[in-house]
Every structure is written in C-alpha cells, then in structure tokens.
Amino acid sequence: MAIESVDSPGELVDPGDELAVPYWLTATAEAASASFGRMVRRLPGLLLQAWRLAWRTDRRSTLAVAGFNLAAGVASGVGLVNVVGVLDGLLQAGPTPERIRAAVPSLLIMIAAGAARTLLSSAATAAQGRLSPQVSQAAELRLLALTTRVDLATFDDADWRDRMQRARDRGIDAAQRVVDHAIELGTNVVSLAAAAGVLAVLHPVLLPLLVLAVVPNFWASVRSARLGYRQQLRIIAVLRRKWMLSDLLAERDQAGELRAFTLQRYLLAEVRRLLDAATREQVKVSAAQVRTNLVGHALGSLATGAAYAALLGLLLSGRMDIAVGGAAAYAISTGINALTQVAFSVNHLYEQGLYFGDYESFCALATARSEPLDQPAAPAGFSLLSLDDVTFTYPGAQRPAVNGVSLSIRRGQTIALVGENGSGKSTLAKLLAALYRPDRGVIAWDGVDLAGRDPDSVRDQVAVVMQDPTNWPLSAAENITTGRHDRVTTQAEIEAAADRGDAHGFIVELPRQYQTLLSRHFNDGAELSGGQWQRLAIARAFFRDAPLLICDEPTANLDARAEHAVYGRLRELAAGRTVVLITHRMASVREVDRIYVLDHGVLVEEGTHDELFAAGGLYAQLYALQATAYQDGNVPADQTLDHGL
Numbered sequence: 001m002a003i004e005s006v007d008s009p010g011e012l013v014d015p016g017d018e019l020a021v022p023y024w025l026t027a028t029a030e031a032a033s034a035s036f037g038r039m040v041r042r043l044p045g046l047l048l049q050a051w052r053l054a055w056r057t058d059r060r061s062t063l064a065v066a067g068f069n070l071a072a073g074v075a076s077g078v079g080l081v082n083v084v085g086v087l088d089g090l091l092q093a094g095p096t097p098e099r100i101r102a103a104v105p106s107l108l109i110m111i112a113a114g115a116a117r118t119l120l121s122s123a124a125t126a127a128q129g130r131l132s133p134q135v136s137q138a139a140e141l142r143l144l145a146l147t148t149r150v151d152l153a154t155f156d157d158a159d160w161r162d163r164m165q166r167a168r169d170r171g172i173d174a175a176q177r178v179v180d181h182a183i184e185l186g187t188n189v190v191s192l193a194a195a196a197g198v199l200a201v202l203h204p205v206l207l208p209l210l211v212l213a214v215v216p217n218f219w220a221s222v223r224s225a226r227l228g229y230r231q232q233l234r235i236i237a238v239l240r241r242k243w244m245l246s247d248l249l250a251e252r253d254q255a256g257e258l259r260a261f262t263l264q265r266y267l268l269a270e271v272r273r274l275l276d277a278a279t280r281e282q283v284k285v286s287a288a289q290v291r292t293n294l295v296g297h298a299l300g301s302l303a304t305g306a307a308y309a310a311l312l313g314l315l316l317s318g319r320m321d322i323a324v325g326g327a328a329a330y331a332i333s334t335g336i337n338a339l340t341q342v343a344f345s346v347n348h349l350y351e352q353g354l355y356f357g358d359y360e361s362f363c364a365l366a367t368a369r370s371e372p373l374d375q376p377a378a379p380a381g382f383s384l385l386s387l388d389d390v391t392f393t394y395p396g397a398q399r400p401a402v403n404g405v406s407l408s409i410r411r412g413q414t415i416a417l418v419g420e421n422g423s424g425k426s427t428l429a430k431l432l433a434a435l436y437r438p439d440r441g442v443i444a445w446d447g448v449d450l451a452g453r454d455p456d457s458v459r460d461q462v463a464v465v466m467q468d469p470t471n472w473p474l475s476a477a478e479n480i481t482t483g484r485h486d487r488v489t490t491q492a493e494i495e496a497a498a499d500r501g502d503a504h505g506f507i508v509e510l511p512r513q514y515q516t517l518l519s520r521h522f523n524d525g526a527e528l529s530g531g532q533w534q535r536l537a538i539a540r541a542f543f544r545d546a547p548l549l550i551c552d553e554p555t556a557n558l559d560a561r562a563e564h565a566v567y568g569r570l571r572e573l574a575a576g577r578t579v580v581l582i583t584h585r586m587a588s589v590r591e592v593d594r595i596y597v598l599d600h601g602v603l604v605e606e607g608t609h610d611e612l613f614a615a616g617g618l619y620a621q622l623y624a625l626q627a628t629a630y631q632d633g634n635v636p637a638d639q640t641l642d643h644g645l
C-alpha cells in the first residue's frame with residue numbers, strides 16, 4: 001500500500017524505498033565510510049574543534065581539565081618508573097629486611113604517585129563536570145538562535161527541516177560528546193605516553209609489541225561504530241515518519257478526529273510497518289557489530305599473548321633483567337589498557353565528530369539563510385503600500401503561489417483578498433507581512449523597496465491574525481500581551497484589547513480569569529473552543545496596535561454575533577490604519593474599499609463590490625453562488641464560500 005509523502009503531499013512514497021539513503025545525506029554517508037587513514041587524519045581537526053568549543057564555553061574549566069589530566073599522567077609515569085626500583089630492591093641478594101628497606105623509597109614514591117594521580121584525576125573529572133553541560137547548553141542556544149533568524153520560506157524547505165532535525169537530535173548532544181571524548185582521548189594518550197615511555201626506556205623491542213597487541217581491537221571498535229552510524233543514516237527517514245505518526249496517535253489534539261474517523265488501526269499498522277523496517281535494520285547491524293567485535297578481540301588476544309611470549313623469551317635468554325621484566329609486564333598491561341582506551345576514544349570522537357559535523361554544517365547553512373542583521377530600518381509607516389509584479393514560489397513547488405501581482409493600497413483603506421482555496425491569498429498576506437520575500441517584483445512603502453530593509457522593522461508595524469493562530473500555552477492575559485510583549489502595559493489596556501476582540505466576556509468566566517493558563521497540559525489550565533481562541537488572536541492583533549492589520553479569515557470559527565462585533569470593530573480600527581482582509585464570507589467584503597480577486601496566484605479582477613458584481617466575472621460568480629445558497633436556505637448562516645463551492 002502506498003501512502004502520501006509527508007514532506008511533499010500528493011507524492012506517493014514506495015514503502016520499500018524507505019531504507020534508502022536520502023540524497024541530502026549522501027555527503028555524510030561518504031564521511032561515514034571514510035578509510036581508516038582518513039579517520040586518523042581527521043583527528044587533529046576534531047581535537048582542535050573540541051578545544052575551541054570548550055575554550056569558547058568556559059576557559060577556566062578547560063584549562064583545569066587539561067592541566068589536571070596532564071599532571072595525572074605524569075604521576076602515573078612516575079609510579080611506573082618506580083616499579084623497577086621496588087622490584088630491584090626486593091629481588092636483590094641479601095637478607096629480607098634489607099631488601100625491603102631498599103624497596104621502601106621507591107614504594108613510597110609509587111604510593112604517593114598513585115594517590116596524586118587519583119586526586120588529580122578527580123579534580124579533572126570535577127572540572128569536566130562543570131564544562132560538559134555548558135558545552136551542550138551553548139550548542140543548543142546557538143542552534144535555536146540561528147533557527148529563529150532564518151526566514152519563514154526556509155522552514156518550507158523539507159531538506160532544511162531534515163537537517164535541522166538531525167542537528168537537534170544528535171548534533172547538540174554530539175557537541176558535548178566531542179569535548180568529552182577529546183578529554184578522554186587526551187587523558188588516555190597521557191597515560192599511554194607514560195607507559196610507552198617507561199617501556200622504551202626498559203627495552204626497545206617492548207614498544208612495537210605493545211602497538212601490535214592493540215591494533216586489532218582498535219580496528220574492530222572503529223568498524224563497529226561506523227556500522228552503527230551508517231545504520232542511523234539509513235533509518236532516519238523511517239524514524240521521522242514513525243515519530244510523526246506516533247505523535248498523531250498519542251497527542252490530545254488529534255485524539256478526537258482519530259477516533260471519529262476510526263483511524264487508530266490504520267495508523268497503528270503504519271507505525272508497526274515502519275518500526276518493523278527500522279528494527280530489521282537494527283538487528284542486522286547489531287549482528288554485524290558483534291561479528292566484527294569478536295574477530296577484533298580474538299586477534300587482540302593473540303597479539304597480547306605474542307607480546308608476553310616475547311617478554312618471556314627476553315627473560316629466558318638472559319637479555320633482560322628479572323626486575324626490568326616485571327616492571328615491563330606491568331607497563332605492558334597498563335599500556336594495553338591505555339591504548340585500548342585510546343582506540344575507543346578515537347573511535348567515539350570520530351563518530352561524534354561526524355554528528356557534530358552535521359551540526360556545524362547545519363549551523364553554517366542556517367547562518368547563510370539568516371536574515372541579514374545590518375539592514376536599514378523600514379520607514380515608520382506609509383501612505384501608500386504598493387506591489388509591483390510580485391511573484392513568490394514555495395521551495396520545491398512547481399509553480400508560483402503568487403504570480404506577478406501588482407496593486408496599491410492607501411493608508412486608511414480596507415481591502416479584501418478573495419479567491420478560491422489555494423488561490424494564493426494567505427501567501428500574498430504573508431508577503432505583505434514581510435514573512436516571505438518576493439522572488440521577483442517589489443513591495444514598497446511610499447516608494448521605498450522593502451527588500452533591502454530590516455524585515456523585523458517591517459513586521460514591527462504589522463499585526464497579523466493568522467489563519468491558524470497559535471494557541472499559546474500561556475495565561476489569557478499573556479495570550480493578548482504577546483501581541484507586543486515588550487510594551488509596559490496595564491490590566492485596563494489588556495481588557496480593552498480583549499473587549500475589541502470580543503474575548504473579554506469569556507475570559508472573565510474562566511476559573512482564574514485573565515490569569516487562567518490556557519492549556520489542559522497543566523493542572524489548573526483551561527481549554528478554549530476554536531472560536532474563543534480566534535477571538536483571543538484578534539484581541540492580540542488589536543493589542544499590537546500596528547499601522548497595517550492583516551486578517552486571514554479572522555472570523556472563520558466565530559458565531560454570527562461575534563463575527564458581526566469583530567467586523568464592526570475592524571471598521572473602527574481601520575480609521576488611520578490599513579486593513580487587509582481575507583475571507584470567504586462574501587457578505588463581509590461588500591463594505592471594503594477595494595476587492596482583489598486571485599486565481600491560481602494571479603490577480604484576475606479588482607474593484608469595488610458593485611464594479612466587480614456588474615462585471616460578471618469570477619467574483620460575481622462566487623458571490624452569486626453564496627447568495628443563492630443563502631436564499632435557498634441550503635446553507636447555514638455562517639457557512640463559508642468554500643463550503644458552498
């Protein structure tokens with residue numbers, strides 16, 4: 001069974017294709033299958049990145065981690081060197097008390113070095129405990145700050161959204177892990193250097209033996225991590241789809257419709273199918289990881305055995321002193337341990353580095369798509385708002401949603417955008433609100449092209465009632481004051497805005513009136529009806545008090561009385577302001593100064609109601625259709641045109 005693609009509705013996805021690497025991950029997939037040499041070559045860059053990340057976040061803790069770990073490594077080396085002294089003392093000829101006395105100084109140094117190492121390691125861990133969460137916090141804040149700076153059109157780009165999801169899911173965590181594994185690697189390299197240094201001093205052949213013992217384990221852990229990473233790449237598309245469907249099954253907002261359409265079984269089957277695909281892939285990779293680890297450990301054990309056999313050979317042939325041999329055995333075991341840890345750290349660092357690379361490349365992309373910060377402000381208000389040949393196409397869309405629209409609106413005018421579903425009204429409204437930038441054409445305020453102006457300075461002068469306003473899980477008062485969150489306000493002003501949006505009446509009936517939390521997710525929260533939410537959105541727009549008010553179907557959910565009240569207040573507000581109204585209720589547009597009719601993104605008619613009605617074009621047809629429905633009594637009084645069509 002084929003189902004509709006989430007990112008591009010209308011396009012059917014073959015379920016069999018879901019484990020294919022999506023095109024936007026091919027570069028990352030290439031990185032995941034990088035050669036061993038390439039991985040090692042990438043290390044210095046990663047270490048530098050980790051250092052910079054840590055340094056930018058908290059210099060003191062970074063220095064503390066580095067300093068304490070280095071000192072702990074030195075202490076470990078001192079301890080190892082003194083093993084020779086201890087064994088030398090104990091194994092020399094003579095009576096036991098004397099042998100013990102000879103060993104005591106080295107033993108004391110060894111104990112002191114061990115204690116120092118423990119203390120220094122603890123201090124390093126404590127400093128790391130301070131540093132790590134801060135790195136993660138800084139990474140998350142950076143990502144969110146960049147995300148909020150990109151323009152709205154970027155959010156319509158499925159590729160961008162996917163990359164953002166990856167960066168949020170794994171990248172933020174990876175920032176902290178890159179630093180943690182870099183520290184781990186540094187710590188293990190210092191321990192290894194101490195062991196290797198001691199071995200090199202004891203006998204030149206011991207060092208290559210040590211390396212030989214660890215290489216197979218190193219190979220196995222690197223390969224296993226890479227298998228895991230590639231698996232992630234393959235199943236991310238499936239998991240995203242599964243998360244979305246699970247939300248639909250578990251969220252309250254959809255719970256009603258889900259039951260009304262008895263969709264539970266259908267969606268559950270789809271979730272099961274996606275989970276099956278993901279699980280199959282996970283099981284396959286996990287088996288491959290086990291095989292790889294097994295081979296690696298078997299080879300590692302053989303190599304370790306060879307190292308000890310060589311050591312025994314040196315002792316038996318008399319080419320190495322017994323005390324030195326004992327110390328070497330101890331140093332080899334410490335070295336193998338340290339080198340194995342180094343292998344894991346390199347491996348983890350490389351793996352997390354790939355995720356972190358996704359994060360960094362997403363941040364770079366978000367920076368490139370950010371709205372510029374240094375543009376001059378838009379003029380303060382306008383007498384004439386003009387559009388000339390304005391065209392806008394959504395990312396990935398085949399044809400423009402708004403195509404070559406030219407019109408002029410004078411300050412104080414109320415205009416209406418009319419047209420069938422999908423004709424481009426909301427898109428044009430968003431262009432007017434500076435939420436989208438035209439691909440072609442000019443939107444100007446008194447002749448000043450807004451393209452080169454700071455979009456926030458335009459938005460600051462626009463109040464929008466969206467088609468689907470956000471139901472902010474805040475108090476009723478805050479739901480209004482978010483319209484101008486930085487304005488110092490009084491309760492009277494909030495109530496005045498609520499009153500104009502026809503919201504005051506129901507707010508005072510809420511359990512805690514204006515302080516009632518509007519979300520059922522909280523214990524003392526309340527839920528509103530669709531129409532009540534819409535009235536709040538209108539109140540919010542009134543509170544914003546901006547020269548340009550854009551209302552995208554502001555009364556779609558309102559009852560007849562509320563609708564009448566809101567339009568009355570909109571007319572009041574229009575004095576000195578400009579109002580752009582989108583509605584399917586033809587009766588509401590009769591009164592406006594000018595009506596613009598859109599069809600497939602193109603402006604096909606414009607004029608007053610009387611002019612357009614007389615012209616007998618699309619507007620007249622739509623109007624007549626709705627009027628007939630009312631006259632026949634077929635359609636309830638609040639029926640919208642699109643229902644009539």
Ligand SMILES: Nc1ncnc2c1ncn2[C@@H]1O[C@H](COP(=O)(O)OP(=O)(O)OP(=O)(O)O)[C@@H](O)[C@H]1O
Nearest residue numbers: 156394397401419420421422423424425426427428
């Ligand atoms: N975010 C988006 N990404 C891609 N295409 C979109 C997006 N939003 C709208 N479209 C498409 O752009 C076209 C115009 O949509 P728009 O929402 O502007 O129409 P509308 O006239 O406001 O419709 P309605 O009366 O149903 O609200 C439609 O074909 C729609 O599918």
